[in-house]
Amino acid sequence: MNHNVLPKNKQNFKSVEALARLERSMIIPLLPELLEWLQEMNWPIAAEIVDLLSKYKSETIPHIKTVFSQSDSIWIYNILAYLINKWDTDLVSILSSSLGELAHTIDIYEDTDLLSIEILWKVMFSELENERLHILNTDIGQIVNYCERNNKLLMQKDQYQNSLRRYEEIEATIRSISAFT
Incomplete structure (x- = not known):
């Protein structure tokens, strides 16, 4: 070397x-x-x-x-x-468990938790959402199969979506408190 x-x-x-x-x-x-x-x-x-x-x-x-x-x-x-x-989806998916761990570790200083969720959301769940929309627009009968096939990812998506909402609520609270000081 x-x-x-x-x-x-x-x-x-x-x-x-x-x-x-x-x-x-x-x-x-x-x-x-x-x-x-x-x-x-x-x-x-x-x-x-x-x-x-x-x-x-x-x-x-x-x-x-x-x-x-x-x-x-x-x-x-x-x-x-x-x-x-x-990075593209394939590479991010290799790091998905590490990103998931970061997403669950609150970082009030650098927001690595939020950025991890955003990356996972953008890369991992955008394809899932595109597939769902395609099914809804073409063959609604396949939605049950889609949900069964993607159950774990859909639960993960909901979990991250809830985390993002919670962080947004915290940010809004901090902004409103800051407005009074």
Whole structure:
């Protein structure tokens, strides 16, 4: 593993450019160290690192799971907002249990719980909703079969929808309290 090519500081754009030219086999062992640059998105090279990591989505998943098991909510938020939020359904579904755990862990500082729910909702449940609407518009008789087939996901969807509603109510309460102070 050649760690000499890793950025030495937050202004080291040349290093990121050099990394982008390397073969996949040389980048993959460096993914954990590259993910560390997402700990602070204000660092000048952070966006460049996101672009680089976007080429190694499936390879970053085990390392992302490791980050999710830690308590650095800013780092987790940055990975969710700037990396995973752009992924397609197949990749997000691999992380669905980790995202589910984040969704159930209230984070009053960075809202990683809300962002996890939003990602799950957008990616996982939009297809489910599209299928439901298609059935309702084409063959209503299939709705029972749809519900039986997707029972677990539908229950999960309801749970996340209730969580989102609860968070919205909390936000509204906080806003109304803030208006009085």
